[in-house]
């Protein structure tokens with residue numbers, strides 16, 4: 444469960460600070476699939492990166508299953524992210540010169556675990572995404588939808604408590620988007636907590652709950 448209390452965030456800018464978040468309170472229950480929507484610039488990505496332990500808020504706190512994550516030191520926070528969170532971004536961010544299997548193994552790098560076990564977990568995650576036959580392929584030899592499924596496999600390889608996704612279908616055609624949202628639905632039905640930012644109202648329909656941001660505040 445995530446509990447965010449009165450999150451604020453300002454970014455420095457030429458004409459004074461930009462207030463990206465102006466006091467957001469939010470709870471996401473374990474097993475929920477929550478979609479964050481709002482116009483461009485409303486603060487969606489900022490909120491996701493703060494909930495996901497990637498950016499300290501200006502003020503406020505984020506607790507995940509009872510741990511106040513921003514009270515951890517940098518190493519503690521990195522370790523917490525590696526153990527409990529998975530991330531999917533719009534542009535996949537696959538490493539082009541690593542195979543699908545090697546890309547999926549990346550989040551396991553900081554964890555003390557034998558290489559053979561890391562390979563096994565990566566192959567399992569790829570198989571769950573229907574990519575058992577693609578483990579040795581480079582991203583450039585995969586379709587856009589397959590690359591996105593490798594990115595999802597990489598995000599779930601550590602069996603994260605929470606999966607964060609920022610515009611996961613932003614670069615995909617509508618049929619492939621539907622496939623990806625179908626995979627999210629399956630993960631959710633298997634108990635996965637998912638927090639997803641999207642512009643796309645069609646994607647919002649897959650979520651259990653939609654929250655809307657406007658000018659850095661929840662509507």
Ligand SMILES: Nc1ncnc2c1ncn2[C@@H]1O[C@H](COP(=O)(O)OP(=O)(O)OP(=O)(O)O)[C@@H](O)[C@H]1O
Pocket residue numbers: 454455456461462463481482483484485486487488489490
């Ligand atoms: N690194 C940064 N430096 C300065 N301003 C920023 C930075 N990141 C975001 N902002 C500003 O903060 C506000 C919120 O941005 P954010 O990216 O969180 O919104 P968003 O709703 O995700 O937008 P989009 O849908 O376009 O991705 C915007 O006004 C944006 O210009």
